Amino acid sequence: xxxxxxxxxxxxxxxxxxxxxxxxxxxxxxxxxxxxxxxxxxxxxxxxxxxxxxxxxxxxxxxxxxxxxxxxxxxxxxxxxxxxxxxxxxxxxxxxxxxxxxxxxxxxxxxxxxxxxxxxxxxxxxxxxxxxxxxxxxxxxxxxxxxxxxxxxxxxxxxxxxxxxxxxxxxxxxxxxxxxxxxxxxxxxxxxxxxxxxxxxxxxxxxxxxxxxxxxxxxxxxxxxxxxxxxxxxxxxxxxxxxxxxxxxxxxxxxxxxxxxxxxxxxxxxxxxxxxxxxxxxxxxxxxxxxxxxxxxxxxxxxxxxxxxxxxxxxxxxxxxxxxxxxxxxxxxxxxxxxxxxxxxxxxxxxxxxxxxxxxxxxxxxxxxxxxxxxxxxxxxxx
Numbered sequence: 001x002x003x004x005x006x007x008x009x010x011x012x013x014x015x016x017x018x019x020x021x022x023x024x025x026x027x028x029x030x031x032x033x034x035x036x037x038x039x040x041x042x043x044x045x046x047x048x049x050x051x052x053x054x055x056x057x058x059x060x061x062x063x064x065x066x067x068x069x070x071x072x073x074x075x076x077x078x079x080x081x082x083x084x085x086x087x088x089x090x091x092x093x094x095x096x097x098x099x100x101x102x103x104x105x106x107x108x109x110x111x112x113x114x115x116x117x118x119x120x121x122x123x124x125x126x127x128x129x130x131x132x133x134x135x136x137x138x139x140x141x142x143x144x145x146x147x148x149x150x151x152x153x154x155x156x157x158x159x160x161x162x163x164x165x166x167x168x169x170x171x172x173x174x175x176x177x178x179x180x181x182x183x184x185x186x187x188x189x190x191x192x193x194x195x196x197x198x199x200x201x202x203x204x205x206x207x208x209x210x211x212x213x214x215x216x217x218x219x220x221x222x223x224x225x226x227x228x229x230x231x232x233x234x235x236x237x238x239x240x241x242x243x244x245x246x247x248x249x250x251x252x253x254x255x256x257x258x259x260x261x262x263x264x265x266x267x268x269x270x271x272x273x274x275x276x277x278x279x280x281x282x283x284x285x286x287x288x289x290x291x292x293x294x295x296x297x298x299x300x301x302x303x304x305x306x307x308x309x310x311x312x313x314x315x316x317x318x319x320x321x322x323x324x325x326x327x328x329x330x331x332x333x334x335x336x337x338x339x340x341x342x343x344x345x346x347x348x349x350x351x352x353x354x355x356x357x358x359x360x361x362x363x364x365x366x367x368x369x370x371x372x373x374x375x376x377x378x379x380x381x382x383x
Contacts (some may be wrong), residue, residue, distance in 0.1 A: 039052060040113045154166060
C-alpha cells in the first residue's frame with residue numbers, strides 16, 4: 001500500500017474500490033470515507049515504525065499496516081491544530097509534524113512522521129482546515145493569452161497549497177495549480193521586450209506536471225515579478241516542503257514561449273489506434289481543481305462537484321499515449337503515456353461512464369462515452 005491515492009473533484013470522487021456513485025455518508029458512519037491514505041513512518045521515543053495515515057474531513061487515523069488495527073485517532077475539529085514540513089539541510093528531507101491532542105483536552109503536541117508523499121499529505125491536511133487558512137498573498141497580474149498574444153488582467157492568489165487565478169469582474173476561479181503538481185523547473189523566466197533577462201520587466205511561466213499546459217504571467221501595476229516569485233517559493237517550502245526550481249539560466253522570449261505552446265497543442269505525431277468522441281466531466285476551474293474524495297458527485301453543470309462542468313473531447317489512443325483533443329480544432333489538451341495509466345473504473349449504475357486512474361499522482365479523468373468499443377479498447381491496452 002506504499003502509494004498515494006489522488007482524485008479530482010470539488011468534493012467527492014470515485015475511490016479505488018468504488019465502482020458506483022451515491023450520496024455522501026454522514027459523520028456518524030462507522031467507517032470514515034477517507035479522502036486519501038498514505039504509507040508513512042512514525043517517529044517516537046520508542047523508535048520508528050510504519051503506519052497507514054488516513055485522512056478524512058472529520059478524522060485523522062493511523063493504522064498498523066500488519067493488522068490494520070487503529071493505533072491513533074484524532075477529531076479534525078477539536079484535536080487537530082495544523083501540520084508543517086521539517087525543513088532540514090537535506091533538500092530530499094521528507095519529515096513533517098502533525099499537531100494533535102487527545103479527546104479535545106490538553107496542549108497540542110507535534111507528532112513526527114516521514115513519507116515520500118510529504119507534499120501530498122501536507123496539502124490534504126491544509127485543505128481539511130480550509131476555513132481556518134487564510135490567503136498568503138494576492139497579486140495583480142497580467143496573464144498571456146496564447147492565441148491572441150494579449151496580456152489580460154487577473155488576480156493571482158497564493159494559498160497554503162498552491163496558486164489560484166481569479167477573474168477580476170466575477171471573482172470566479174479560472175485556474176489553479178498545487179505546489180505538489182508543479183514541474184521541474186517550476187518557474188521559467190521570460191525576457192523583456194528587448195530580449196534581455198530582466199525579472200521585473202519580463203514575465204514568468206508556471207509549469208505543471210501530468211501533461212497540463214503551462215501559464216505565462218507578468219506582475220501588473222503595484223507589484224513585481226520578483227515579489228510574486230519570492231512569495232511562491234517561500235510559501236511552497238514552508239507550507240508543503242516543496243522546493244520550487246526557478247530556471248534563470250536563460251530568459252525565454254515571449255514569442256518563443258508562444259511557439260512552444262503552439263507546438264504542444266499539435267501533440268505527438270503518432271498513428272492513432274482508435275478515436276472516440278467523449279464527454280469529459282471536469283472539476284471546478286476548468287478541471288484544474290484537485291481535491292481527493294471517495295464518492296463521485298455530479299453537479300448542476302454536469303461536471304464533478306458543484307462548480308464542475310462537462311466538455312466534448314476526442315479521445316485518441318495510440319501505441320504509446322492517450323491524447324485528449326478539442327474536437328473543434330483538434331488541439332491536444334492533455335497527452336498522457338499509457339505507462340502512467342494504472343486502472344480503468346467502470347460504474348455499475350452508469351455503464352457509459354468510466355474513470356481513468358494514474359500511477360504517478362495525476363488526478364483521475366472521468367468520461368462519458370456511448371461506445372462500448374472505446375472502453376473495451378482502453379481496458380485491453382491497460383491490461
